[in-house]
Amino acid sequence: MSEIGKLYIVPTPIGNLADISHRALAILAEVDLIAAEDTRHSLKLLQHYDIQTRLISLHDHNEAQRALELINKIQQGLNVALISDAGTPLISDPGYGLVNQCRAANITVIPLPGPCAATTALCAAGLPTDRFRFEGFLPVKMQAKHQALATLLLESATSVFYESPRRIAQTVADIVEVLGAEREIVLAKELTKTFETFYSGTAADCHTWLEADPNHQRGEFVLMISGVKVNQSEVSSEAMALLTLLMKELPLKKAAAIVAEHYSLKKNILYQMGLDLNQ
Structure with missing residues (x-):
């Protein structure tokens, strides 16, 4: 044998x-x-x-x-x-x-x-690389795509996607709608080729750039979305202590909402800090 x-x-x-x-x-x-x-x-x-x-x-x-x-x-x-x-x-x-x-x-x-296109783009994008999530291609259907993007509303890590030239402009428009016009993103296309291009800015800026010239939409894309920047200095030690206590008894979303209301803070910041505590 x-x-x-x-x-x-x-x-x-x-x-x-x-x-x-x-x-x-x-x-x-x-x-x-x-x-x-x-x-x-x-x-x-x-x-x-x-x-x-x-x-x-x-x-x-x-x-x-x-x-x-x-x-x-x-x-x-x-x-x-x-x-x-x-x-x-x-x-x-x-x-x-x-x-x-x-x-x-x-x-x-x-x-x-x-x-690997994902890591090649990420290392030159100027976004944080200590933590990132690679998601491949976003869903084609709009509702499913919006649901996928909505999971990034509180994501603090950099998110990396692949996207095709025929869909890139619409996808960036969807990011504007779901994550907000000010979310920072980086587009990388034609990696390692003659016309390799990186374009970074707010989601709104990147969408304007894509629509300004049909050539900007040519080539295979790596789309990178910056994570939510959590300003922990806004949260007092008392608020964190209450959040930690409530997390032992309640779901994180509910605990974050209670602390946010009590201390006039943003729920998404407390939610993200709660996630970090659980890691």
């Missing part, structure tokens, strides 16, 4: 083809099979680096069936690399089902570090 193979998770460039590691190129050349989100797209990368490894498709519509096929091949001794169209597989891209089933089958999964 042949030795069982391995699954390699291989990040690929998000724009600039030079942003691929020597190790990634070596793995792609050495494995028996490469599972790609779009084989036609990935073939261009392989041809650029003269890699002859056979490609097989793995995308949202065939992952369930393809995962079983690939696991069978790995168990027979083949080594497989998983790539997406750009960036790190599984990060808003297919692959979770395959990786989950491989681990359940005791197949070794080896991740390679590499490009």
Whole structure:
């Protein structure tokens, strides 16, 4: 019986083809099979680096069936690399089902570090990075999108989303409506490419910028939303003591409302401080 193979998770460039590691190129050349989100797209990368490894498709519509096929091949001794169209597989891209089933089958999964649009944008955005939440793409339908954005009303961490060029202007308009015109956001587009652009300002400013020129809406976007800035100096030690006491007996939302009314403070500030206390 042949030795069982391995699954390699291989990040690929998000724009600039030079942003691929020597190790990634070596793995792609050495494995028996490469599972790609779009084989036609990935073939261009392989041809650029003269890699002859056979490609097989793995995308949202065939992952369930393809995962079983690939696991069978790995168990027979083949080594497989998983790539997406750009960036790190599984990060808003297919692959979770395959990786989950491989681990359940005791197949070794080896991740390679590499490009990721979310972290690439975040590190240059000028927003806090000590805490952030990555949410992938917002829902398409307006009601669901507004509900998703509403969860950020009291979020103190930076929130990171991906967005398409055809939806970016409407999404920023929705941020203005749900989170307020003054919420600070940063737009990053065409990352690592010739026309890489970062634009930051209030949600209202960013929406105006997007609408000012159709070229501003071109390219894939990373949208970053600043967290709520909590000014703890507004809250006295007495108010905090009461909040801490009430939190032991009441839901945080109710406790924050009582303390806010008693001390004439903002409920959202107390709510956020209560969340921080529970961490």
